[in-house]
Every structure is written in C-alpha cells, then in structure tokens.
Amino acid sequence: MNKAIRKAAVIGSGIMGSGIAAQLANVGIPCLLLDIVPRRLTDEEAAKGLTLEHPPVRNRLAASAIAKLAKTKPAPLYDPSFAERITPGNLEDHLSQLAQVDWIIEVVVENLEVKKGLLEKIESVWKPGIIVSSNTSGISINAMAAERSDEFKKHFMGTHFFNPPRYMKLLEIIPGERTDPELVGFMKGFSEKVLGKGVVLAKDTPNFIANRIGTYGLLVTLKEMTENGFTVEEVDAVTGPAMGRPKSATFRTLDLVGLDTFVHVANNVYDNVSDEKEKAIFDVPAIMKSMVEKGWLGEKSGQGFYLKKKGPGGSEILALDLTTMEYAPQSKPKSASIEAAKLAKGAKEKTKALLAAKDRYSDLAWNILKQVLVYSAEKVGEIADSVQEIDEAMKWGFSWELGPFETWDAIGLVRSVERMEAEGLTVPAWVKDWIAAGHASFYKQEEGKLHSVQINTGQFKEIEFAPEIVNLRSLKEQNMVIKGNSGASLIDIGDGVACLEFHSPNNAIGEDILSMITQSLEEVRKNYKGMVIANQGRNFCVGANIMLLLMEAQDEEWDEINDIIHLFQSTMYKVKRFEKPVVAAPHRMCLGGGVEACMPADQVVASAETYYGLVEVGVGLIPAGGGCKELALRASQHASVEGVDLQPFINHVFQTVGTATVSSSGHDAKRLGYLRSTDRVVVNQDFAIHEAKQSVLGLADTDYKPIPEEKIRVVGSEGKAVLQLGAIEMKRGGYISDHDLLIANKLAHVLAGGDVPAGSLVTEQYMLDLEREAFLSLCGEPKTQQRMHHMLTKGKALRN
Structure with a gap:
C-alpha cells in the first residue's frame, strides 16, 4: 500500500x-x-x-x-x-x-x-x-x-x-x-x-486479548485468595517472578493500574458476555467494590492494597489485611516452593520448581495457573486466531515472561492436562484432540524454525517473522556458530556479516569475552565483510566482572589487575583500528565496560530504550577500558571543529562520568555525549541487529578505511585545577564524601591529560596509561573495595 x-x-x-x-x-x-x-x-x-x-x-x-x-x-x-x-x-x-x-x-x-x-x-x-x-x-x-x-x-x-x-x-x-x-x-x-x-x-470482543486474559487471571487469583485465606503478601510472593511474572505481581499491579480502572475493565466483560459461568468470574468481588467506594484506588489515591507510610526512620510499605481492612507491616512468606523458584533460573524452571514443591503456595500457584491456561485455550478462535497472538499479547502487555501456551509447554502439556481432568476441570476439546494426535507441546523447533499449533488445521505451522528480525537463538540452532567460548560466540548472520554475541552471566565482560573478541576479529578479517557486536539477552552488558576484580584486589594481585585492564584496553584498540567495519547494537542496560565495548565501533545502532552510561565511580573506580580516552578525544574533536575553548567540553564529560549519569534513552545518550552524531537510534529493539548488519554492509561497500590514529588536545594541569576546584566545592557543600573527592581528583587527572601544559597534544596510548594508573591506585583503596563488595551483595552503590 x-x-x-x-x-x-x-x-x-x-x-x-x-x-x-x-x-x-x-x-x-x-x-x-x-x-x-x-x-x-x-x-x-x-x-x-x-x-x-x-x-x-x-x-x-x-x-x-x-x-x-x-x-x-x-x-x-x-x-x-x-x-x-x-x-x-x-x-x-x-x-x-x-x-x-x-x-x-x-x-x-x-x-x-x-x-x-x-x-x-x-x-x-x-x-x-x-x-x-x-x-x-x-x-x-x-x-x-x-x-x-x-x-x-x-x-x-x-x-x-x-x-x-x-x-x-x-x-x-x-x-x-x-x-x-x-x-x-x-x-x-x-x-x-x-x-x-x-x-x-485482535477480534472485536470484550477487552480484546490481553485485558481479557489478564483480568480473568487477576479475578481468579482474588477468588483463590479469599476462599483459601491467603494474605496480600503471600499472593504477591507466588504470582510475581516465581511464576515468571513482573515483580508487581497481583496487588502491586492492581495498585498501579488503579482499582477503579480494573473494575471498569472487568465490568465490560461482565456486561457483554452471555455465558453465566464466565460472567460469574468477571463479577468483581465485593471487597474490591468496597475499596473503590472508599476511594482506595491504589497509587493514584495514595492507598490501595498497599500504603506507603512515612515515619521517623523513613518510608515503609504497609499491606492491607483483608480480614480487618487495616494496614499492617508486611510479612515475607517463606516456603519450600518459593525458595525453590528463587533458586531456579529462567521462567520455565522457576514455574516448574514452584509447582513441584507440593506445599500450600505450590497449590495456590497451580489452582490459579490451571484456570488461566484452560480459559486461554477456550478463547483461541474467539479473541484471537492463534495461540501465538495470545502468548505475545500477555508477554508484551502484562510483562509475563511466558505466555499461557508457552507456560503449558514448560510444565508439561500431557501431564498437566491429565491432572486438570483428574481434578474435574473441563479441558477444551481441541487441546485433547491435539494430544490424542500424538503432540506433547503447542510449539516446536524444527530445523531452526519455530512452529506453533494451528487449531483450524490441527497441524504445526511455521511462525513467520518479519525479515528485519534476526534471531540469534534460531541461528545457533541452525549451526551458524562460527566459534565460541563460555563468554561469547561469533555467529554467521548472513550476507557476509558475523555477530559477536556476549552470553556470560549478566553479559559481564571478562577474559573469556575479550579473548573471543580477538579471535572474532581474526575470523572476520579472513572470511567476512564486517562484524556486529550485539546480543539478545535481557541487558546488553552490565559492565566488567567486578567479582573477579574484587578478588584480585583483596589478594593484592596488582600485576593481575594491570594485565586485565591492559588486555581490555588493547582489545578495544584492536576493534577501533580493525580494517573492516564494526557496528555495535546495545539495548537496555549498557553500563561501564559495556559502553567501552561499543565506543570503538565505527557506528553504534542503539535501541531507543538503551540506558547507557559510564558508572564506574559507583564502585569507587573510573572508566579504564578506553572510556575516558574516547570522551576526551571527542571533546578535543568538537572543540577543534567549532574553534572554541576545550574546557567546557571537558567540564561536561567530568560531570557526566563523575556523577555516573546514565541516559534515559538512546536519544538521551546522544545529548550526554556518549553517542556521536553519526550513531543511530532504532525504536524497535527487535530490528536493531538487522539495522546494524545493514550499516556494516553499507560501510563495507564503500572504500572503507579504519578509524585513523589521532592526537588528543588536552586541557592539562590548568584545566585539571578547574575540574578539581569544582569537586572541592561539591565536598564543601556536603554533596560528596572524602572518597568521592579522591575519585574525582583521579578522574580529573585523567580527563585533563595529566600535568602537561594546556593545549598539549597527546596520544591515545598516553591517555590509556593514565586511565590504567588511576584505576590501579583506586583498586587498592579499602573504601573502593567496600563499594565493590556492596554492589555485588546489595545490587546498589554505597556512598562511603
């Protein structure tokens, strides 16, 4: 059209x-x-x-x-x-x-x-x-x-x-x-x-797909809760991440949506369906109607199933006791099933572990899940034409990690249907016919292609994806892995382009990934037009391997740390000087070393939802994988092109890195200076690898030449004094601690180019050496080691 x-x-x-x-x-x-x-x-x-x-x-x-x-x-x-x-x-x-x-x-x-x-x-x-x-x-x-x-x-x-x-x-x-x-x-x-x-x-039916299934699931949960005496906290402990659902689970979700909005959505089904059994489910419980009448609507009114109360020791989240209709401090439910789910990895294994433990929480999960699965199966053909559309609607609209039919496959289709029927549940005829035909799942992988059940034909059909979607998992199943190790793999993504995929825990950069980058460059040099650096994990990269670094620092293995940082720097330098195009495609969290892995690329094609930042000061360090050097180089280039004073550009870099500022989007990363004007932002993350691949091909088809070595003009000792004065004022104002000031002074020394005269031209290697020296000295600081330990154990920065 x-x-x-x-x-x-x-x-x-x-x-x-x-x-x-x-x-x-x-x-x-x-x-x-x-x-x-x-x-x-x-x-x-x-x-x-x-x-x-x-x-x-x-x-x-x-x-x-x-x-x-x-x-x-x-x-x-x-x-x-x-x-x-x-x-x-x-x-x-x-x-x-x-x-x-x-x-x-x-x-x-x-x-x-x-x-x-x-x-x-x-x-x-x-x-x-x-x-x-x-x-x-x-x-x-x-x-x-x-x-x-x-x-x-x-x-x-x-x-x-x-x-x-x-x-x-x-x-x-x-x-x-x-x-x-x-x-x-x-x-x-x-x-x-x-x-x-x-x-x-979606078909033109009440509440369409996601709200029809999602509202049903929430109402079933409320019914099970009231009939079996569970508390708000117990239900949320079961129906959140333990079942592959968001942390907001059931009642935090209701508070966020607004109870009045939820009641309106539920009533829309109640008023527009004729089946009395279905109508009964969508009849909102009296307790929720009462809360709406009282104005307890959730976040918008300040209270719902939870209430945030301020006290002398800070804020506390109280939970509503539905038996007394009063708020009380939350209790943290513990059981074998909840603990088993916490220990399991991935939504499939978590759900299986939760159901397998056989305690009251496991029973609650099963009683909710079985009804949602059967209801979803009943609605195929009525609200949507395929199981895939229902699954995708629930994943994209309610942030479930698995859709209903994917969940059914995960827990065992045949076994779970037998249990449902033994417990008196009526399973739709098409599901039983599908099983009777010898099928044990709604989805299957065949020759690297994903297929799903088609209920109108009773056959599997290949799921067709947009040509702009590159699925790395599917390519690996088609044996397109060129080489790999525990941290990364190089995958052939077609048209003479290879993709370097990180897959270490949290995609943290360690020696395994750095080794694979070097091996990948050698392979691409011989056999490919260029390389994309991308992955399809939850986050692109959370940084370097802090645990390994902390262990080495505690053991005072300074030579080992020096070698690791030198390896990181030299590997990124190889990427930058590589004779074939390299394009990075970060998404979601891309922090610290993840940013430094993207910076040497000829172009960055970032997802719009990329939260991008050099955050090393949060663990008591400074960027040392080339991040400081690259930002100082960009500042030098901007000032040179515009013919203006370099100091304001360096001041901006110092503030951005010194405050561990993270972009709120790919576009914001451009505003902050993390991304260049030549870098691109792609709105649909699913298309990012394809777009990065097209960029590689576009560069390869020109008279491509690697990024040349360039001298960096620095602000020197005079500019360093300006930066340090700003840090001292922050300390005097009570905004930063003594250790923050120490880190800021080290950062100022590096970004200014050390103690050379203002306007000096220095090499990239000189700047890398300054980075490494500052990083090593900070690793030896007890307060930096405390910050690293706190980040590893608590997941947040320590201000000491």
Whole structure:
C-alpha cells in the first residue's frame, strides 16, 4: 500500500492521550493534541485578566498535558525537546485541522456514546484516506462506528496502546467488520517499524486479548485468595517472578493500574458476555467494590492494597489485611516452593520448581495457573486466531515472561492436562484432540524454525517473522556458530556479516569475552565483510566482572589487575583500528565496560530504550577500558571543529562520568555525549541487529578505511585545577564524601591529560596509561573495595 503517516492528531489529552502523542513525537511524527474547551477559568487565569475566549484558556487542557510530559516519571519522551513536535489545540477551534493529518486517534473517556459522538464530529471534517482509530481498552469497534458511512468504516479500527505507551510494547489492532484489510496490514507494519510496537491482531470482543486474559487471571487469583485465606503478601510472593511474572505481581499491579480502572475493565466483560459461568468470574468481588467506594484506588489515591507510610526512620510499605481492612507491616512468606523458584533460573524452571514443591503456595500457584491456561485455550478462535497472538499479547502487555501456551509447554502439556481432568476441570476439546494426535507441546523447533499449533488445521505451522528480525537463538540452532567460548560466540548472520554475541552471566565482560573478541576479529578479517557486536539477552552488558576484580584486589594481585585492564584496553584498540567495519547494537542496560565495548565501533545502532552510561565511580573506580580516552578525544574533536575553548567540553564529560549519569534513552545518550552524531537510534529493539548488519554492509561497500590514529588536545594541569576546584566545592557543600573527592581528583587527572601544559597534544596510548594508573591506585583503596563488595551483595552503590 502506497501510504505514509507524516502527521497525526490525538484527541484527548489525559495520561493515555498525551502518552500516545509523546510516542508519536519520539519517532519524529508531528502531532496535534486536542481536548475540549474549558468552561471555567482557573484562579491564575482570572488573575491575568484572561477570559474563556483567550486561546491559552481554550487550549489549556492540551497545553498543560504537554507541559507535564517533561515532569512525568518514567519519562514519556526520549528527549524533553521532542515536546516541541506536539501542538496543543481544542475541538472547537481546531477540528477542521483534522483534515490535514494522516492518522487521527481518539483517546477520550471509555463511554460508547461519547465515542460515537466524537466520531460523528470527526467524520464531518474527515477526508477519505485518513486513518481513524480508537484507543479503547475493550469497547466494541463495530458498535462505535455503527452510524458512520461505509467509506469511513473502511478507514476505522481499534489501536489499543498499553500504558505507558513509550515503554509497553503491546499494541492491539482491532479491525472492524468493514475495515480495509490492506489498511490493517499497513498499520501493523507501520506500528512495528516506526512506533517500535509488538502488534497482535485482535477480534472485536470484550477487552480484546490481553485485558481479557489478564483480568480473568487477576479475578481468579482474588477468588483463590479469599476462599483459601491467603494474605496480600503471600499472593504477591507466588504470582510475581516465581511464576515468571513482573515483580508487581497481583496487588502491586492492581495498585498501579488503579482499582477503579480494573473494575471498569472487568465490568465490560461482565456486561457483554452471555455465558453465566464466565460472567460469574468477571463479577468483581465485593471487597474490591468496597475499596473503590472508599476511594482506595491504589497509587493514584495514595492507598490501595498497599500504603506507603512515612515515619521517623523513613518510608515503609504497609499491606492491607483483608480480614480487618487495616494496614499492617508486611510479612515475607517463606516456603519450600518459593525458595525453590528463587533458586531456579529462567521462567520455565522457576514455574516448574514452584509447582513441584507440593506445599500450600505450590497449590495456590497451580489452582490459579490451571484456570488461566484452560480459559486461554477456550478463547483461541474467539479473541484471537492463534495461540501465538495470545502468548505475545500477555508477554508484551502484562510483562509475563511466558505466555499461557508457552507456560503449558514448560510444565508439561500431557501431564498437566491429565491432572486438570483428574481434578474435574473441563479441558477444551481441541487441546485433547491435539494430544490424542500424538503432540506433547503447542510449539516446536524444527530445523531452526519455530512452529506453533494451528487449531483450524490441527497441524504445526511455521511462525513467520518479519525479515528485519534476526534471531540469534534460531541461528545457533541452525549451526551458524562460527566459534565460541563460555563468554561469547561469533555467529554467521548472513550476507557476509558475523555477530559477536556476549552470553556470560549478566553479559559481564571478562577474559573469556575479550579473548573471543580477538579471535572474532581474526575470523572476520579472513572470511567476512564486517562484524556486529550485539546480543539478545535481557541487558546488553552490565559492565566488567567486578567479582573477579574484587578478588584480585583483596589478594593484592596488582600485576593481575594491570594485565586485565591492559588486555581490555588493547582489545578495544584492536576493534577501533580493525580494517573492516564494526557496528555495535546495545539495548537496555549498557553500563561501564559495556559502553567501552561499543565506543570503538565505527557506528553504534542503539535501541531507543538503551540506558547507557559510564558508572564506574559507583564502585569507587573510573572508566579504564578506553572510556575516558574516547570522551576526551571527542571533546578535543568538537572543540577543534567549532574553534572554541576545550574546557567546557571537558567540564561536561567530568560531570557526566563523575556523577555516573546514565541516559534515559538512546536519544538521551546522544545529548550526554556518549553517542556521536553519526550513531543511530532504532525504536524497535527487535530490528536493531538487522539495522546494524545493514550499516556494516553499507560501510563495507564503500572504500572503507579504519578509524585513523589521532592526537588528543588536552586541557592539562590548568584545566585539571578547574575540574578539581569544582569537586572541592561539591565536598564543601556536603554533596560528596572524602572518597568521592579522591575519585574525582583521579578522574580529573585523567580527563585533563595529566600535568602537561594546556593545549598539549597527546596520544591515545598516553591517555590509556593514565586511565590504567588511576584505576590501579583506586583498586587498592579499602573504601573502593567496600563499594565493590556492596554492589555485588546489595545490587546498589554505597556512598562511603
């Protein structure tokens, strides 16, 4: 379809509307944000002498929503400046402007009549070709458009974003009866490639896919809890990470969503299904209705199932006792099943361990899980056409690590169905027929390809992924590993490009990864056009192996530490001077040594959700894998190109590294200077390796030459004094400790280029030597060793 979305309009500037507008702005699409005209002046407006006819008043709702974006946490915008791409307006003065956009999204109150009235207004100015969609969590798409023209209906569909729109991957697209199938296909591709979403096609049924299954699961959990006397804390201990679910589990999730919102969503199913058994499940428990009546709505009202209470010793989270309806200090449930789940690795093993222990918590998990699995199976064909769409909806929309059918495979399909039936549960006929046909799972890997059950044919069918998705796991199963060790593997990803994948614990960089980088460069030199550095772990890399470093420091093995750092530096230097292109594709957490592994690459293709930073000061050290050297070099280059004073650039680097600042997005990493102007940001993380590969091929097809050696102009001893003075002022103000000051002075010495005269030109190796010397000296400090130990045991920085 020859179509493009260059400009959009969002109607409704509440949390969801402004969040959707922000995501459009994030990806470079200018957006008109409209809301109703206020009927009353605020005291501030009245004091300014404004009237209801003044534009600032008439546009107030949308304008204030845009202003709030910069203050909202987590940040809806990749970069605060992107708010400039959103224009505020109102539905009376700017309705006609809807005819000038390519996509109109209504995000008003969840009320059918209100939405129908708004669609009537939209059609009065609408031009054929403009896509119109509703961001509804469950109202019928067909009912909304029932009174609209046939041409309008062809261009109308549901686009259900999940909150917050920037961070939640799921987008449910719900075609209406008359929606043009080509338009649905276009929107799916656009949403994946441009908006970075994981798209599932849902049927026009109450609550669509994720909210239908998710709400059912939460209500089943409440039912099991009240019938068997479990506490809020006990349920959350079972239904969180122990079951492959988020830490928010059941009741923290309800508090975050808002109990009133949850009740509304549940009622939507209750009011729109005819099956009495299903209706009974979606009848919200009286205790929750009572909490809503009291205004105990969760985070938005300050209390729900949990209450944050401030006291003299700090804040404390209290849990609601449902028998007394009073808040009390939380208890931490302990049992064999919960402990077994904690020790297991991965969602599959955790769930199996939880169910295998046979105690009351194990029984709770099974009683919830079995009902959710059967309900999901009952809804295949009704709410979605495939098991895959239901699984993806739950993973992307509710952050489950495994979807219902993946979970069923993990715990053993045949065995679990036998148990369900023995306990009187009715398993859908298609599941029993599937097992009777000799199948023991809903998914299977065959020749490196993933297949899933198709219930309409009773056969496995290969799952087709977008060509822009490179699946490293699948490639490894197809024997595309060129070489590897315990820390990393080199994988052939096609077209003459190899991918270096880290897979050590937490992808922490140690000697095994450094060795594989060197081996990979030799292999690529002989047989490939270039190399991508990427992986598909939870995080790209959390840094260097701190545990190994601490052990060496405690044993005073200074030569060993020197050798490790020298190996790191020399390996990164090889990458930078390599005669074939290297492109890094970091995602999510990329910290310390992970950043230093990306810096020597010809280009970085970062995921938009990349949290990127040199954080070594948090463990009492400074970057020493080339990070300080690279940032000093970039500062020198910027000052030289712009013909200005170098000191402000170095001051910025000193502050960024000295405060262990981590970017809030890939775009923010550019603002901070961690990424270069030539580096790229990809919105959909699933496409990042493909995009990095294309960059390698693009560089290889030119007259590629490695990055040349370049002298670095430094601020020297005079500039160092400026940096150290700033640190001293921080110490005097009580912002940093004595040990922080020591680290800052070491960092200043390195970034300034040591004690040479200002304006001196030094080599990269000279700067690397300064890094290594400072790093070694800090390793010997007891307080640095305390910081490393605290990070390893507590997972957070110690300020000593």
